[in-house]
Amino acid sequence: MSTDPRKLPIHADARHADVPLEEKQRLFDEVVADTRYHDTLYGCYECGICVAACPSARFYDFSPRVFAQTLARKDVHGFYELLVDSVWDCSQCFSCTRCPRQNSPGGLITIMREVAVNNGLQSAKDALAAYSRVIYKVMSTGTQVSPDMLQPDFFPDWGPDVQAVSDNLETWRRAIPTETLHTLELAWDVSEKTRVELFLIWKLTGNFDMIEKIDESSYLILEEIMEELLEEHGYDFDDIESII
Amino acid sequence: MNDSESTPQQKARTKLQVITRKPRKIPERYYKDELLELEAKGEIVVQRIPDTFVEVEARGGRKKKIPTNKLWHHKSCGQCGHIPGYPTSILWMMNQMGVDHLDPRDQTSCTGWNYYASATSNPVAQAAVAVRNFVQAERDGYFPLIHCGTSYGHYKEVREELIHHPDIREKLRRVMDKLQMPVVFPEELVHYSEWLHVVRHEVAARQVLDVSDVTIAVHPACHYHKLIPDDAIYDRDVLSGERTAVVTAIAQALGAKVGDYSTWHDCCGFGFRHILVSRDFTRSFATLRKIERIKEEVQADLVLAHDTGCVTTLDKSQFAARGHNRNVGIAVMADCQFAALAMGAHPYKVVQLHWHGVDSRPTLRKMGIDPEAAWKEFEELTAKINAGEVEFLTWGDC
Numbered sequence: 226m227s228t229d230p231r232k233l234p235i236h237a238d239a240r241h242a243d244v245p246l247e248e249k250q251r252l253f254d255e256v257v258a259d260t261r262y263h264d265t266l267y268g269c270y271e272c273g274i275c276v277a278a279c280p281s282a283r284f285y286d287f288s289p290r291v292f293a294q295t296l297a298r299k300d301v302h303g304f305y306e307l308l309v310d311s312v313w314d315c316s317q318c319f320s321c322t323r324c325p326r327q328n329s330p331g332g333l334i335t336i337m338r339e340v341a342v343n344n345g346l347q348s349a350k351d352a353l354a355a356y357s358r359v360i361y362k363v364m365s366t367g368t369q370v371s372p373d374m375l376q377p378d379f380f381p382d383w384g385p386d387v388q389a390v391s392d393n394l395e396t397w398r399r400a401i402p403t404e405t406l407h408t409l410e411l412a413w414d415v416s417e418k419t420r421v422e423l424f425l426i427w428k429l430t431g432n433f434d435m436i437e438k439i440d441e442s443s444y445l446i447l448e449e450i451m452e453e454l455l456e457e458h459g460y461d462f463d464d465i466e467s468i469i
Numbered sequence: 470m471n472d473s474e475s476t477p478q479q480k481a482r483t484k485l486q487v488i489t490r491k492p493r494k495i496p497e498r499y500y501k502d503e504l505l506e507l508e509a510k511g512e513i514v515v516q517r518i519p520d521t522f523v524e525v526e527a528r529g530g531r532k533k534k535i536p537t538n539k540l541w542h543h544k545s546c547g548q549c550g551h552i553p554g555y556p557t558s559i560l561w562m563m564n565q566m567g568v569d570h571l572d573p574r575d576q577t578s579c580t581g582w583n584y585y586a587s588a589t590s591n592p593v594a595q596a597a598v599a600v601r602n603f604v605q606a607e608r609d610g611y612f613p614l615i616h617c618g619t620s621y622g623h624y625k626e627v628r629e630e631l632i633h634h635p636d637i638r639e640k641l642r643r644v645m646d647k648l649q650m651p652v653v654f655p656e657e658l659v660h661y662s663e664w665l666h667v668v669r670h671e672v673a674a675r676q677v678l679d680v681s682d683v684t685i686a687v688h689p690a691c692h693y694h695k696l697i698p699d700d701a702i703y704d705r706d707v708l709s710g711e712r713t714a715v716v717t718a719i720a721q722a723l724g725a726k727v728g729d730y731s732t733w734h735d736c737c738g739f740g741f742r743h744i745l746v747s748r749d750f751t752r753s754f755a756t757l758r759k760i761e762r763i764k765e766e767v768q769a770d771l772v773l774a775h776d777t778g779c780v781t782t783l784d785k786s787q788f789a790a791r792g793h794n795r796n797v798g799i800a801v802m803a804d805c806q807f808a809a810l811a812m813g814a815h816p817y818k819v820v821q822l823h824w825h826g827v828d829s830r831p832t833l834r835k836m837g838i839d840p841e842a843a844w845k846e847f848e849e850l851t852a853k854i855n856a857g858e859v860e861f862l863t864w865g866d867c
Contacts, residue, residue, distance in 0.1 A: 260592075260634050260636055260637060261592065261630065261634070264629075264633065278734070280735065280736040280738055280740070280754050280758070281740070281750070283754065283758070284750050284753055284754060285750070313742065314750075316736060316738070316739065316740040316741070316743065317585040317586070317740070317741050317742075318691040318692070318695070318696075318736040318739070318740075319622070319691055319692065319695050319696040320691055320695055320734075320735075320736050322695055322696060322698075323695070335584075335585070335588060338587075338588030339588045339590075339591060341588070342587070342588050342589055349588075352742070353587050353589075353742075355745075355746040356586065356587055356742065356745060356746050359583060359586070359587070359745060360583060360587060360589055363546075363578070363580050363582075363583045367577030367578060367580075368546040368549070368550065368577065368578045369546045369547070369550075369578055369580065369582050369583050370546045370547045370550035370551055370582070371546075371550045372550050372551070374550070374551075375550075375551060380785070382748060382752065382788065382789040383785045383788055383789075383826060384785075384788030384789075384826055386788075386823075386824075386825075386826050389823075390823075390824060393851070396851050396854050396855055397823070397824075397851070398553075399854050399860065399861045399862065400818070400847070400850055400851050400854060400861075400862045401553050401557060401821060401861075401862060402557060402560075402561070402818065402819065402861075402862045402863055402864045402866065402867050403553070403556060403557045403560055403572065404572070404861075405544070405549075405572050405573075405574060406549055406553050406556070406557070407861055411550075412544070412545075412546035412547075412548075412549035412550035412578065413544055413546075413549045413574070413576075414574050415574060415575075415576070415577060416574040416575050418575060419574070419575045419576065419577060419601075419605070420577075422601055422648055423577050423598070423601070425647065425648060426594060426597045426598060426601065426644065426648070427594065429597075429643075429644045429647055430591060430593045430594035430597055430640075430644055431591065431594070432589075432590050432591060432594040435589055435590070435591070436589060439587075439589060468640070468643050468644065468647070469591070469593055469640055
């Protein structure tokens with residue numbers, strides 16, 4: 226692809242002119258190298274069915290068709306523009322899979338987001354800045370959404386019912402007949418054995434290492450929690466290496 | 470509403486419903502065949518459907534077995550954490566119907582909500598989380614019944630990746646070896662709303678409330694019928710077989726009126742990441758594209774959904790929209806909550822409607838329930854808990 230500014234594609238705006246083409250190409254190649262990539266993109270008619278079905282397209286400057294087109298054309302400048310911006314606008318509902326070419330723009334975006342996280346891109350850190358408590362919760366407990374997250378400061382727009390839940394949280398959790406749901410910090414009572422197995426999965430698959438690239442504070446807290454539990458169960462935390 | 474009162478849009482939709490299409494050619498091979506082939510090669514273990522099941526048609530006409538006994542509750546973190554009446558209604562119904570089921574502690578969430586929101590994971594980790602749960606279900610001797618639409622969709626993706634990507638399979642096997650577990654995958658991925666669908670006539674036979682005055686709008690979950698769509702159940706007698714039959718069929722079996730609306734296929738606006746940290750988008754989509762359309766076109770009393778995120782989004786988004794004078798204010802619950810109410814479940818002890826945002830009392834009254842009296846009963850119970858007289862509510866109290 227030409228680096229002549231006069232020949233740059235329409236999505237290569239001035240904001241990212243300082244990023245070398247080689248770096249954009251490296252990230253693009255990482256996306257294409259993903260084993261799932263060729264299951265998500267078969268070409269594009271530009272019919273716009275994906276855009277018509279897409280919820281994000283109605284409220285953001287976002288188009289699943291542009292993702293399919295940009296990647297199919299190997300437009301690395303346009304790709305980089307999408308990677309550091311609108312990739313985080315996707316709703317991941319996969320309404321776009323009604324594509325007549327069997328493309329999955331949502332699937333492409335899943336891969337692109339993983340590359341953004343794995344490379345610790347600042348745009349990914351910004352997009353996930355308010356999200357770190359959720360990552361911490363799901364990785365440390367095995368359940369992502371817990372009763373104690375229902376607080377007015379986190380959900381002020383959900384109305385006074387959130388305050389009522391917060392005020393009565395412990396009593397109302399006890400007033401559920403399902404025995405596994407008498408919890409506050411977890412969605413349900415996950416056994417210790419299961420948490421140990423989950424922590425091993427995070428370590429063995431490299432999932433834990435991903436967190437360091439995106440949120441070092443959460444990584445350090447998680448490391449402490451995981452190390453303590455795994456060592457209680459006879460594992461040497463530092464000896465468990467990713468096999469991916 | 471009679472025909473003379475229909476809007477042009479409603480008439481057009483009615484006409485569309487009578488269009489019939491040529492039946493799709495049924496493929497010769499399905500996921501199950503691919504899984505069994507991998508099992509024959511010694512790569513995986515396929516957990517079989519228990520002996521008690523109902524066979525229905527999935528998209529494209531292939532037969533799908535839905536187990537009705539020996540069910541392992543693969544719970545949803547969003548349901549259990551924020552709308553606990555959702556799983557509790559499922560468990561209560563199974564207790565009433567004498568179903569053998571297990572609510573395990575040896576279960577994690579699928580972690581898919583986080584994956585779709587933040588991408589802070591990878592395909593092998595996600596497959597390992599899924600398979601660890603499936604191994605546990607098999608060891609417990611029960612078949613996984615997946616409560617969450619996200620988990621159901623996510624596990625369909627995991628299955629796709631395992632079938633088509635030997636590299637992912639090979640890495641997964643190495644991880645599971647370290648955990649001293651085999652790679653187990655169920656013969657079918659089964660969503661709880663599919664179980665509710667196949668037992669709907671038994672539920673109706675146990676119905677104690679007349680719900681014929683209730684008008685319902687159904688919202689189907691994207692990850693149920695769009696993301697890898699061939700698992701979803703279709704029935705020629707429900708919505709002409711043009712849309713998935715789950716949720717609509719149970720509402721109809723109970724005698725409720727089900728209204729159609731122009732944005733039926735639209736997503737709810739959940740967005741995974743958005744519902745937690747970018748709710749301006751979620752709220753706008755949920756209210757403008759779904760709730761307002763439903764209110765104008767159906768005048769529904771109740772929106773029924775069958776997924777964690779959809780119930781949360783459509784319910785919680787309505788409060789702030791009221792501040793903008795939007796035309797909102799429809800109760801939202803899951804199909805199983807509505808069915809449990811129709812079977813006589815307590816609206817607060819079992820169905821736990823106090824965790825929902827929109828006032829459901831007008832709908833309860835239409836069903837013949839006195840919400841004030843029911844709330845008083847619930848408060849008497851919580852007073853006992855606060856006084857230390859009882860530790861927990863039990864099934865016996867319900």
